[in-house]
Amino acid sequence: MHQLTLAEIARGLADKKFSSEELTKTLLARIAQLDPQLNSFISLTEDLALQQAKAADARRANGESGALLGAPIAHKDLFCTQGIRTSCGSKMLDNFKAPYDATVVAKLAAAGAVTLGKTNMDEFAMGSANESSYYGAVKNPWNLEHVPGGSSGGSAAAVAARLLPAATGTDTGGSIRQPAALTNLTGLKPTYGRVSRWGMIAYASSLDQGGPLARTAEDCAILLQGMAGFDPQDSTSIDEPVPDYSAGLNGSLQGLRIGVPKEYFSAGLDPRIAELIHNSVKELEKLGAVVKEISLPNMQHAIPAYYVIAPAEASSNLSRFDGVRFGYRCEDPKNLIDLYKRSRGEGFGPEVQRRIMVGAYALSAGYYDAYYLKAQKIRRLIKNDFMAAFNEVDIILGPTTPNPAWKLGAKNSDPVAAYLEDVYTITANLAGLPGLSMPAGFVDGLPVGVQLLAPYFQEGRLLNVAHQYQLNTDWHTRTPTGF
Numbered sequence: 001m002h003q004l005t006l007a008e009i010a011r012g013l014a015d016k017k018f019s020s021e022e023l024t025k026t027l028l029a030r031i032a033q034l035d036p037q038l039n040s041f042i043s044l045t046e047d048l049a050l051q052q053a054k055a056a057d058a059r060r061a062n063g064e065s066g067a068l069l070g071a072p073i074a075h076k077d078l079f080c081t082q083g084i085r086t087s088c089g090s091k092m093l094d095n096f097k098a099p100y101d102a103t104v105v106a107k108l109a110a111a112g113a114v115t116l117g118k119t120n121m122d123e124f125a126m127g128s129a130n131e132s133s134y135y136g137a138v139k140n141p142w143n144l145e146h147v148p149g150g151s152s153g154g155s156a157a158a159v160a161a162r163l164l165p166a167a168t169g170t171d172t173g174g175s176i177r178q179p180a181a182l183t184n185l186t187g188l189k190p191t192y193g194r195v196s197r198w199g200m201i202a203y204a205s206s207l208d209q210g211g212p213l214a215r216t217a218e219d220c221a222i223l224l225q226g227m228a229g230f231d232p233q234d235s236t237s238i239d240e241p242v243p244d245y246s247a248g249l250n251g252s253l254q255g256l257r258i259g260v261p262k263e264y265f266s267a268g269l270d271p272r273i274a275e276l277i278h279n280s281v282k283e284l285e286k287l288g289a290v291v292k293e294i295s296l297p298n299m300q301h302a303i304p305a306y307y308v309i310a311p312a313e314a315s316s317n318l319s320r321f322d323g324v325r326f327g328y329r330c331e332d333p334k335n336l337i338d339l340y341k342r343s344r345g346e347g348f349g350p351e352v353q354r355r356i357m358v359g360a361y362a363l364s365a366g367y368y369d370a371y372y373l374k375a376q377k378i379r380r381l382i383k384n385d386f387m388a389a390f391n392e393v394d395i396i397l398g399p400t401t402p403n404p405a406w407k408l409g410a411k412n413s414d415p416v417a418a419y420l421e422d423v424y425t426i427t428a429n430l431a432g433l434p435g436l437s438m439p440a441g442f443v444d445g446l447p448v449g450v451q452l453l454a455p456y457f458q459e460g461r462l463l464n465v466a467h468q469y470q471l472n473t474d475w476h477t478r479t480p481t482g483f
């Protein structure tokens with residue numbers, strides 16, 4: 001049963017082949033057996049899951065239907081879940097039980113999804129390896145000595161290992177697409193404003209966006225349908241109608257204009273990945289797509305701009321963790337300053353502290369114009385590059401990451417080496433565009449992802465292209481040995 005996709009589960013439940021309760025019990029047992037190798041969960045919510053599964057079975061018995069009714073999922077542990085620990089991968093929030101559900105959590109629960117637990121993640125979503133979690137590193141099911149990517153690495157590892165069919169993630173600079181690529185999944189970062197951020201613990205508010213991680217584009221369509229939509233609680237949520245993503249999967253790719261940026265194939269890209277990306281282009285050409293070389297001339301400035309803007313916003317967002325209102329508080333504070341200093345010094349890990357310092361510096365008087373304002377100008381140039389490109393093409397295609405999953409610990413002593421891995425993903429966040437990563441082959445037994453980017457609110461186009469590709473390739477069906 002653990003091999004079933006969300007779409008297959010929906011059919012099985014509708015045909016009464018199994019109940020949501022049976023499925024939930026099977027998956028919880030599988031998690032108990034296999035997750036110790038992976039460390040992909042921070043918390044399991046067995047009682048809630050069984051209660052939701054029984055409720056979903058009862059709703060089906062009453063004639064209700066729906067693709068998510070009774071479907072098991074998990075949430076990245078930065079989505080607030082009422083009465084359940086919401087740690088954000090940090091000691092700071094190890095004792096924090098959210099007093100309310102994030103909009104995404106509430107919407108999926110209302111659609112009948114069953115929450116099996118909360119998944120591991122880089123502390124405050126800062127990272128690309130899932131090694132900065134207070135709860136320990138997550139392992140890649142394709143090779144337990146390698147990282148699964150981050151920061152949604154727990155969601156990715158769990159889905160890739162068939163512990164469950166799909167999970168939520170968030171993507172500030174690539175944290176859905178990059179772990180999807182490194183674990184052979186399909187992951188989608190929606191347009192900024194498409195999915196509500198209410199109840200998502202903020203990292204960099206102008207970049208953060210929640211989205212689905214699953215094995216197929218078909219399943220991402222199902223999960224995104226349950227997550228997307230206007231939310232008056234989120235002032236940056238956009239009031240655009242949500243199309244029927246599943247209904248749009250079968251559009252023809254005849255005449256689809258694909259742009260391949262020449263800057264993507266620079267020296268930093270593993271040539272074996274470059275070859276797999278070219279193969280995926282050929283595959284799409286067979287389906288009728290037309291390929292064109294394009295240019296994104298300001299791409300080289302994206303990493304420096306992102307690593308000013310994201311830490312600047314983080315330093316502001318994370319100021320609320322002061323040891324007073326909620327979360328970790330140090331023992332025996334001598335006075336208020338000591339309380340702040342030690343609560344934050346003991347509650348935050350090294351990567352989070354580094355980013356807060358960089359961000360506070362970039363925002364400080366005298367440096368604001370030189371760093372923060374400059375980075376915002378670069379952000380606009382990057383957006384303009386994309387707008388020009390989308391005048392000529394319907395979709396932009398390239399690698400998701402420059403390298404396959406690296407060994408655990410390999411980049412620990414050099415944070416900048418890890419930042420460079422974000423080169424292909426962060427531009428979409430800076431511009432607010434939707435992006436998807438899908439499986440495109442293997443290098444040394446490790447998965448490789450191809451990334452597709454589309455104009456604002458064209459998530460449906462991304463899912464359509466990915467689904468057509470997946471009907472004609474079988475990379476996404478490969479299962480890691482031992483799982």
Ligand code: GLN
Pocket residue numbers: 125126127128150151170171172173174175176203310422
């Ligand atoms: N790797 C990037 C960072 O560390 C992206 C993280 C994310 O998307 N949450 O900031």
